[in-house]
Amino acid sequence: xxxxxxxxxxxxxxxxxxxxxxxxxxxxxxxxxxxxxxxxxxxxxxxxxxxxxxxxxxxxxxxxxxxxxxxxxxxxxxxxxxxxxxxxxxxxxxxxxxxxxxxxxxxxxxxxxxxxxxxxxxxxxxxxxxxxxxxxxxxxxxxxxxxxxxxxxxxxxxxxxxxxxxxxxxxxxxxxxxxxxxxxxxxxx
Amino acid sequence: xxxxxxxxxxxxxxxxxxxxxxxxxxxxxxxxxxxxxxxxxxxxxxxxxxxxxxxxxxxxxxxxxxxxxxxxxxxxxxxxxxxxxxxxxxxxxxxxxxxxxxxxxxxxxxxxxxxxxxxxxxxxxxxxxxxxxxxxxxxxxxxxxxxxxxxxxxxxxxxxxxxxxxxxxxxxxxxxxxxxxxxxxxxxx
Numbered sequence: 001x002x003x004x005x006x007x008x009x010x011x012x013x014x015x016x017x018x019x020x021x022x023x024x025x026x027x028x029x030x031x032x033x034x035x036x037x038x039x040x041x042x043x044x045x046x047x048x049x050x051x052x053x054x055x056x057x058x059x060x061x062x063x064x065x066x067x068x069x070x071x072x073x074x075x076x077x078x079x080x081x082x083x084x085x086x087x088x089x090x091x092x093x094x095x096x097x098x099x100x101x102x103x104x105x106x107x108x109x110x111x112x113x114x115x116x117x118x119x120x121x122x123x124x125x126x127x128x129x130x131x132x133x134x135x136x137x138x139x140x141x142x143x144x145x146x147x148x149x150x151x152x153x154x155x156x157x158x159x160x161x162x163x164x165x166x167x168x169x170x171x172x173x174x175x176x177x178x179x180x181x182x183x184x185x186x187x188x189x
Numbered sequence: 190x191x192x193x194x195x196x197x198x199x200x201x202x203x204x205x206x207x208x209x210x211x212x213x214x215x216x217x218x219x220x221x222x223x224x225x226x227x228x229x230x231x232x233x234x235x236x237x238x239x240x241x242x243x244x245x246x247x248x249x250x251x252x253x254x255x256x257x258x259x260x261x262x263x264x265x266x267x268x269x270x271x272x273x274x275x276x277x278x279x280x281x282x283x284x285x286x287x288x289x290x291x292x293x294x295x296x297x298x299x300x301x302x303x304x305x306x307x308x309x310x311x312x313x314x315x316x317x318x319x320x321x322x323x324x325x326x327x328x329x330x331x332x333x334x335x336x337x338x339x340x341x342x343x344x345x346x347x348x349x350x351x352x353x354x355x356x357x358x359x360x361x362x363x364x365x366x367x368x369x370x371x372x373x374x375x376x377x378x
Contacts, residue, residue: 036238039226041273049225077277081270084230088266089286097282 002029006063007054009034012142013065016164020173031058043068043080043111044123051113051121059117063176067110067168069144071132073103082144091136091147104131106148110172124179126171130155191218195252196243198223201331202254205353209362220247232257232269232300233312240302240310248306252365256299256357258333260321262292271333280325280336293320295337299361313368315360319344 003026008014014030021028035057038049046066054062068082074097078085085093098104107129115121131149138146138156141163145155155163164170192215197203203219210217224246227238235255243251257271263286267274274282287293296318304310320338327335327345330352334344344352353359 037228039228039235039270039273046228074282075277077274077282079273079277081228081273084228084268084270085266085274088264088268093263093266093286096286096288097278099285 002027004063005029005031005058005060006065007031007033007035007050007058008065013169016167016169017065017173019164020170021177024177026177031062033058035064037066040080041076043109044125046080047111047113047123048121051115051123055115055117055119055121061114061116064113065110065169065172066113067108067172069106069108069148071098071104071106073098073101073105086143091144094132094144094147095135098132104133106130106132108144108148108168110168112172112176114176122176122179124172124175126168126173126175128166128168128171191216193252194218194220194247194249195254196220196222196224196239196247197254202358205356205358206254206362208353209359210366213366215366220251222247224253226255229269230265232298233314235269236300236302236312237310240304240312244304244306244308244310250303250305253302254299254358254361255302256297256361258295258297258337260287260295262287262290262294275332280333283321283333283336284324287321293322295319295321297333297337297357299357301361301365303365311365311368313361313364315357315362315364317355317357317360 006014006017006028009032018028035050035054037046040046043066047064050064051062054064068079070076070079107127110126112124113121133147133149133154136146137154140158140160141156148155195203195206195217198221207217224239224243226235229235232255236253239253240251243253257268259265259268296316299315301313302310322336322338322343325335326343329347329349330345337344339355
């Protein structure tokens with residue numbers, strides 16, 4: 001029986017997170033379902049609502065995760081609506097909006113929500129800082145990775161392993177795991 | 190006692206809708222509250238969720254409304270996230286995205302949700318077709334009005350009365366009112 005359950009309809013995301021749990025000797029179960037996400041400028045509020053919803057719906061302890069890219073010069077855009085905005089205006093749209101813009105700083109944020117039925121959710125955040133590139137670069141990754149510079153390479157120019165080592169998602173899940181008092185070697189202590 | 194209740198935290202929107210009901214001799218009550226809206230590409234689904242949520246929360250028949258601007262060349266962007274996107278990239282951002290774009294056609298959509306406690310919501314849509322202007326024009330209106338061309342004027346160059354006569358919001362609420370068998374002169378018949 002798994003130690004924790006992660007609700008997501010995204011298999012790739014599940015695989016990435018499963019490995020983080022495995023490093024600590026923990027088994028992560030998958031509930032392969034989608035769920036309603038609310039509109040909010042705050043990923044924390046979105047994760048809070050989803051975690052609560054899923055805990056009641058599946059009547060067990062659950063984990064959910066939401067993430068987004070926040071570009072400072074664009075007041076946080078695309079932020080919580082990163083998926084929709086990528087699908088509509090695409091990476092080219094983002095680069096067009098950034099034409100002639102000096103401050104290219106941006107960050108990815110991930111928020112993990114953990115909730116037990118009948119209880120209030122707990123939220124854990126992770127961030128990674130970077131810059132928006134001048135052009136699309138690299139073949140790896142997904143989403144905004146080809147325009148997100150981490151040092152002098154985009155996330156799409158790094159291997160999956162390199163990226164996953166520094167990712168906002170890893171940081172958010174590690175923050176959750178640390179709160180559970182899990183050792184790096186084994187089961188919950 | 191009002192004939193219907195409209196849930197919104199936007200007083201200006203309430204006033205606009207109140208007048209449409211008044212034309213038919215109907216009184217519209219205001220429940221001045223905000224409520225969670227889900228993330229979806231479909232305004233219908235957003236209105237459906239909100240109407241259901243509010244009917245249960247306030248334990249009475251309620252109306253809610255959501256609207257957005259859909260630009261065809263941008264695959265519907267900014268769509269359901271029109272408010273957030275306006276606040277972050279502003280009208281200038283939209284015009285930048287539309288630089289050099291030939292197909293400038295766009296439409297406003299409004300969706301009204303009506304729901305009674307314990308029942309399924311009913312949804313009513315209204316549309317108005319237009320084009321995205323080459324520059325910001327006009328002092329009236331709000332939101333995307335200064336870049337939305339209706340004929341050869343933007344919504345912000347028209348009087349409130351002119352705009353409200355042809356608006357997507359009016360069409361959606363009239364569609365609702367017609368479904369209730371209200372006469373143009375008086376109470377529900």
